[in-house]
Amino acid sequence: MLSVSNWISGTALNDLLIAVSWAVPLIQVIHILSLALVLTSAAVLSARALGVVFGQVDIEAVVKRFSPVLWGALVLMVASGMLLIIAEPERSLINPVFGLKMALLVAAVGATLLLQKRLNGIVSSPDGQITLSASLQFLAVINLGLWVAIASCGRLIAYYSTH
Amino acid sequence: MAFEGIAQWLQNTLLAQFIAGSAWAFPAIETVHVIAIALVVGSISIVDLRLLDVSWKTHRVTDLTQEILPWTWGFFIVAVITGLLMFISDAASYALNFAFQIKLLLLALAGANMLVFHMLIEPGIDSWDINRSTPASARIAAGLSLTFWIGVVTYGRWIAFTTTDNFGPL
Numbered sequence: 001m002l003s004v005s006n007w008i009s010g011t012a013l014n015d016l017l018i019a020v021s022w023a024v025p026l027i028q029v030i031h032i033l034s035l036a037l038v039l040t041s042a043a044v045l046s047a048r049a050l051g052v053v054f055g056q057v058d059i060e061a062v063v064k065r066f067s068p069v070l071w072g073a074l075v076l077m078v079a080s081g082m083l084l085i086i087a088e089p090e091r092s093l094i095n096p097v098f099g100l101k102m103a104l105l106v107a108a109v110g111a112t113l114l115l116q117k118r119l120n121g122i123v124s125s126p127d128g129q130i131t132l133s134a135s136l137q138f139l140a141v142i143n144l145g146l147w148v149a150i151a152s153c154g155r156l157i158a159y160y161s162t163h
Numbered sequence: 164m165a166f167e168g169i170a171q172w173l174q175n176t177l178l179a180q181f182i183a184g185s186a187w188a189f190p191a192i193e194t195v196h197v198i199a200i201a202l203v204v205g206s207i208s209i210v211d212l213r214l215l216d217v218s219w220k221t222h223r224v225t226d227l228t229q230e231i232l233p234w235t236w237g238f239f240i241v242a243v244i245t246g247l248l249m250f251i252s253d254a255a256s257y258a259l260n261f262a263f264q265i266k267l268l269l270l271a272l273a274g275a276n277m278l279v280f281h282m283l284i285e286p287g288i289d290s291w292d293i294n295r296s297t298p299a300s301a302r303i304a305a306g307l308s309l310t311f312w313i314g315v316v317t318y319g320r321w322i323a324f325t326t327t328d329n330f331g332p333l
Contacts, residue, residue: 025324029317032201036316039198040205053230057222065219148198155194 005089017087024087031080035151037073041066042112042147049119049132049140063119070112090161097160101153108146115143170254182252189252196245200319202238204312206231214305216297223293262321269318273311280304 008014017023047053048062085092092098118136132140173179182188212218213227250257257263284300291297297305 025321029320032197032316032320033204033313035197036201036205037208039201040209043202043205044209053234056226151198151201152194155197156190159190 001093005093008086008089008093011086013086014089017083024084027080027083027087031077031084031154034073034077034080035154037069038077039147039151041070041073042108043144045070045112045115045119046140046144049115050137051132059119059122063116067116074109092157095157095160097153097157101150101157104146104150104153108143108150111139111143111146115139166258167255170258173251173254176251178248179251179254182248189249192245192248196242196249199238199242199245200316203235203242204316206235206238207312208309210235211305211309214297214301216302221293224288224297225292257322260322260325262318262325266315266318266322269311269314273308273315276304276307276311280308 017027044053044062044066048057048059054062115136118139122132174183182192209219209231210224210227213220213222213224219227280301284298284304287298291301
């Protein structure tokens with residue numbers, strides 16, 4: 001990872017992102033705004049599965065509305081995150097908190113895909129009342145917990161820099 | 164002058180001293196602050212995008228506001244409390260930080276915009292709650308709301324890049 005970090009430090013894009021003083025803060029802002037959409041969408045999906053919000057709205061309609069926002073914003077979050085790595089490779093690549101964040105990201109993507117799949121398979125009864133299984137409710141809690149943990153790691157990367 | 168005195172007094176309180184002196188308190192508070200503000204902006208954008216007729220036109224505006232805004236307020240209270248805790252840890256520096264001052268101004272504008280919406284625009288909501296285009300006044304309020312909140316996030320992040328004092332990682 002150190003050699004990768006050193007290689008990135010020598011690229012022209014790295015030079016540019018460092019030379020432009022407002023580039024890193026601006027990309028961080030974009031990263032946080034995309035986090036806002038990812039986290040909120042994940043929270044709505046989980047909270048709907050638990051029956052906490054949008055109780056009157058079909059689960060299918062909630063998934064259809066919020067899943068595309070989650071995945072679209074995640075693409076923006078990963079893209080802006082990559083630029084931040086290129087700008088300051090040693091801040092993240094050799095940072096254990098960043099490693100943990102990436103592991104959590106893989107788990108969160110898996111949990112969200114699974115939650116989406118299981119929610120789409122639910123058919124509401126005519127009166128709209130459904131009680132979801134304990135395993136699905138557990139998945140919903142885990143899903144939200146993973147995204148919150150990813151956001152936490154994101155901020156804490158700054159404090160555990162090894163350089 | 165009086166303000167400097169207040170700032171000094173704040174950062175001399177036991178709580179402020181603890182936050183400033185602890186290795187983990189500030190990062191922990193800041194983490195909660197970022198998550199809270201992300202959820203404030205994300206949840207309010209659900210309502211604003213509906214008011215802009217961009218999304219969920221099949222749902223009543225009032226259903227969305229009743230469902231979402233109590234959560235937004237809850238997250239906002241968490242963001243304010245954590246924000247105050249960070250502020251007191253180094254009050255005199257933050258008070259003079261240009262990005263911080265702009266952030267407070269944008270928060271005030273977001274609040275004023277919300278008051279205008281509630282007092283002048285929302286009373287007529289029955290005629291456009293659903294199945295009708297939202298009026299220009301509601302769209303303007305929603306556009307301003309999104310703009311102000313994106314500004315709050317932007318200048319919030321910029322605080323760390325503007326100060327020369329010893330807070331934060333940057």
